[in-house]
Amino acid sequence: MEAKFQQHLEQLASQIETHLMAYVRVTPEIQRQAKVMEAMQYSLEAGGKRIRPVLVLEFCRICGGSQEQAMAAACALEMIHTFSLIHDDLPEMDNDDFRRGKPSCHKAFGADVALQAGDAMLVAAFAALIDAPLLTAERKLELLHILAEATGAAGMIGGQIMDMAFERRSDVTLEEQEAMCMAKTGALIRAACRLGCTAAGASKERTALADKYGAKLGLAFQIVDDILDVTSSSDVLGKPVGSDAEEGKTTFLTLLGLKQAQEKAADLTKEAKALLEQFPENAFLLALTDELLCRNK
C-alpha cells in the first residue's frame, strides 16, 4: 500500500511538473523577457510535493472527471502558491534567503526580477485557466471564481496580511490565529478540493463536502507544522527548529500547549478522513491525509 501510494504520488507530481513547465516556456515573442521566465521556471522547479495540484487532480478523479479536465486548474493553483512564496520571501516581507534548501528567487535573480516573476506568475495562473482546453465557458468561470476568491484579500493574500500584522502583536487569540491560518494556508487547500470537484462537474453538496475536508486538512497541517517546529530535530526538518519561539511568534503551540495541540491535530485528522469516507475510490486521499498529518517533517 505504502509503496503504491508513493508511486502514485510521484507519478502525479511528475505529470503536473511537465505541464507546469509548458506554461513558462520562453517563446520567440518573449525572448527579451528570458530572465524573468528563467526566474519563474526556477521557482516552479523548486516545488515540494505538489500537494495542492495533487488534491485538484484526485478530487476530480473520484468525482468522475478526467485528468485532462483538471490539469489547467491544478497548474493554476500551483502557480498561485509559487507566486506567494516568491513574494513572501522578498526583503520587505519575510526576507528569507533560502527556500527548500536553495537560494530563494530574489537571492538567485535579484529583488526586481523576483517581484516581476511573482507578478507574471500570478497572471500566468489566471491565463492557464482562461485558455484551458476541454472545459465549457461556464465551467471555466466557476473555476476562475474559486481561484480568485481563494487568492485575493479574502483568501491567501488576506491571510498573509493578517500574519504580518500578528507578528507585531503579543495578544493574538486562538480565534484570530485560526482565522489567519484558515486564510493563509487553508484558502488554497480548500480551493484545491473545490477546483477538483468543479472541474469534474460534481454536485454542490459533494463540492461542499470536499471544501469541508480541505478546511480541516489545512488547519491540521498548520498545527502539525507548529508542533514540528518544537518537537522535531533540525536534521529531520531541514531547517532550524524552535525558530517560531525565537521570534516570539504566536503559534498553535503557544496558544494551546503541546498536548492540546496534538489532540486538536488528531481530532481534525479523524474528521477529515471521515469526510473522505463519503467519496468512492478514496484510498489514495486517505493515505495522503495520513502522510500530511502524521509526518515527522
Add this chain to the structure above:
Amino acid sequence: MEAKFQQHLEQLASQIETHLMAYVRVTPEIQRQAKVMEAMQYSLEAGGKRIRPVLVLEFCRICGGSQEQAMAAACALEMIHTFSLIHDDLPEMDNDDFRRGKPSCHKAFGADVALQAGDAMLVAAFAALIDAPLLTAERKLELLHILAEATGAAGMIGGQIMDMAFERRSDVTLEEQEAMCMAKTGALIRAACRLGCTAAGASKERTALADKYGAKLGLAFQIVDDILDVTSSSDVLGKPVGSDAEEGKTTFLTLLGLKQAQEKAADLTKEAKALLEQFPENAFLLALTDELLCRNK
C-alpha cells in the same frame, strides 16, 4: 466643443471612480485586512485622467454597447494599471517616493503593505471581470483573455522587464525601444480599445481597427512624454524636467533627435485619427486623441 469634451471626460472619470471604489470596499469578512484595502483605495483614488477605462467605455459605446456592459472591463483595466504603478514605485524597482504629487503607496503604507496591495489589486482586477454582470460566459472569457495577455510576460509586465534591462545598457536600438514601449505602455492602451469593442460584441475586423488605433496612440503617447521631459518646464509638468537625460536613459529623443521625434509623433497622431474615422460617433475620441498627443504636460 472643448468645454463639452472636458465635461464628458470628467463625467466618465467620475462614473469609473464610483465603480472602482466599490471593488475595494472593506466588507465584514475582510475587516482584518483593512490596512491593505486602505492602501488599495489610496492608490486607486490617486488616479489621473482614467484614459484606459475611458477608452474601454467609449469604444464599447461607439460599437453599439452599453456602459454597463463595459464597466467591469474598464475598472479591471484601471486596477491592472494601478497595480503596476504600485509595484513599479517599490524600492527594488524605480524607488519612487512620489506619484502624482502624493507619497507613493509604499511611502504612505510601507513596502510590505504596498507589495500586498499590488498583489491584491491584480487579483481584484481579474475578479471584477470574472464576476461581472450582464455578460455571457463566452464574452467574459474573451475579455479575460485580452486582459491576461496584455498584463503578463508578453504584455505590460514584459515591457517593464525590458525597461529595467535597457536601463543598464547604452546601446538600445530604436527597434528595441519601440518594442519595449509597445509592451510597457502600448499593451494596456491597445487592450482598452479591444476590451471596449469586445464588450459590445463588435466584429473581429472592427476590433482589429481599434487595436491598431491603440498601438499608434500608445507609441505616440510615449514619444510625446519623452519630448515633454526635455522641452517642458517643471512648473507645467509637475515633475523635474530633464530627468531622463540625467539618468542617461535611452528615449525616443536620444534615438531620433527632437525634430524627428516631433514628426513621428505628429504622423502617428494623424494615422490614429484616420483610423477613428472608420467609427461612427467618434467626436469624443478624436478630441481625446488630440488632448493626449498635443498636450504640454
